[in-house]
Amino acid sequence: xxxxxxxxxxxxxxxxxxxxxxxxxxxxxxxxxxxxxxxxxxxxxxxxxxxxxxxxxxxxxxxxxxxxxxxxxxxxxxxxxxxxxxxxxxxxxxxxxxxxxxxxxx
Amino acid sequence: xxxxxxxxxxxxxxxxxxxxxxxxxxxxxxxxxxxxxxxxxxxxxxxxxxxxxxxxxxxxxxxxxxxxxxxxxxxxxxxxxxxxxxxxxxxxxxxxxxxxxxxxxxxxxxxxxxxxxxx
Numbered sequence: 001x002x003x004x005x006x007x008x009x010x011x012x013x014x015x016x017x018x019x020x021x022x023x024x025x026x027x028x029x030x031x032x033x034x035x036x037x038x039x040x041x042x043x044x045x046x047x048x049x050x051x052x053x054x055x056x057x058x059x060x061x062x063x064x065x066x067x068x069x070x071x072x073x074x075x076x077x078x079x080x081x082x083x084x085x086x087x088x089x090x091x092x093x094x095x096x097x098x099x100x101x102x103x104x105x106x
Numbered sequence: 107x108x109x110x111x112x113x114x115x116x117x118x119x120x121x122x123x124x125x126x127x128x129x130x131x132x133x134x135x136x137x138x139x140x141x142x143x144x145x146x147x148x149x150x151x152x153x154x155x156x157x158x159x160x161x162x163x164x165x166x167x168x169x170x171x172x173x174x175x176x177x178x179x180x181x182x183x184x185x186x187x188x189x190x191x192x193x194x195x196x197x198x199x200x201x202x203x204x205x206x207x208x209x210x211x212x213x214x215x216x217x218x219x220x221x222x223x224x225x
Contacts, residue, residue: 033211035151042201042215043143043151054213086151090210093165095141095153 001026001091005098011106018074020101022087027067031089034063034072037100038083046085047072077103108132108214110202115219122192122223128185128202128216136160136180139205141212142187144198154200155187156209170196192223
């Protein structure tokens with residue numbers, strides 16, 4: 001199963017609402033996660049099972065979707081949110097990541 | 107606090123070998139599946155290999171199958187990745203990561219160790 005994220009990059013301002021999409025090549029129920037990675041740092045789990053917020057993650061992050069189409073939304077972009085975001089799934093003991101979406105400062 | 111600290115990276119010639127280690131602390135290591143995930147310079151995340159908590163089951167990406175071997179020593183709380191027949195395309199930062207209890211996701215990551223394959 002392939003994961004395709006869109007857009008590959010975006011420019012936004014502090015306070016903007018940002019939406020990133022992840023599309024699976026086949027239906028995957030809701031077993032999808034989102035990660036945030038800042039330059040030179042390890043990825044951080046944000047959301048799992050499509051919409052469950054990982055402990056400690058700010059509530060401005062939310063996830064939705066099922067089947068093949070999933071969305072990560074940041075309701076009000078903060079300076080610390082500028083990073084690259086990845087979706088990820090498990091299928092038949094193969095863990096697959098999307099290609100990433102880089103969120104840059106406008 | 108969960109901590110994962112990788113070591114063992116470095117410069118190696120094509121065809122060479124390297125063994126990575128990941129020292130774990132802050133949790134019951136044997137109770138969790140563990141993985142290696144790599145990131146080539148300027149590229150995205152690529153899953154490499156996973157091992158079950160008891161070490162009896164292992165899984166590999168097609169790109170490394172037959173060349174890499176994942177293992178663990180639960181008495182030392184340490185994860186390993188033996189990398190043989192290295193290629194230029196194996197150049198990457200290698201992160202170890204802990205799985206969530208259902209194996210689906212990765213809830214803790216190490217900072218990574220850089221492997222450079224070059225002559």
